[in-house]
């Protein structure tokens with residue numbers, strides 16, 4: 001009902017705010033857009049579920065996420081994919097893995113500091129009711 005749509009609207013605002021703040025952080029520049037398959041031709045052979053910050057924003061606007069957990073699953077793909085695609089000891093790989101770990105920790109810290117657990121519980125009730 002209307003109250004549920006009010007809750008989901010507030011969730012989308014919260015998720016857009018997180019995603020936009022991450023997109024502004026220069027450390028996460030490599031994660032802002034889908035990997036360019038022209039530049040990285042083997043990427044889709046290695047990474048089965050690509051994800052990036054601009055796609056997160058599109059998903060939010062398309063009402064894909066009803067709980068923070070669903071958003072986190074896609075946000076986690078961004079750094080997990082980067083660790084998987086960049087396993088080597090060369091400096092480029094190490095650098096992007098460092099940024100991927102920073103992304104993981106930053107998302108979790110924002111959510112721990114800024115998400116009200118009662119609000120998340122209401123979102124999970126809505127998910128279970130649908």
Ligand SMILES: CC(=O)c1csc(NC(=O)C2C[NH2+]C2)n1
Pocket residue numbers: 030031035040081082083085086092093096
């Ligand atoms: C987004 C992402 O994870 C990404 C984009 S390019 C890249 N890695 C490289 O270009 C090479 C350095 N060793 C492979 N990783």
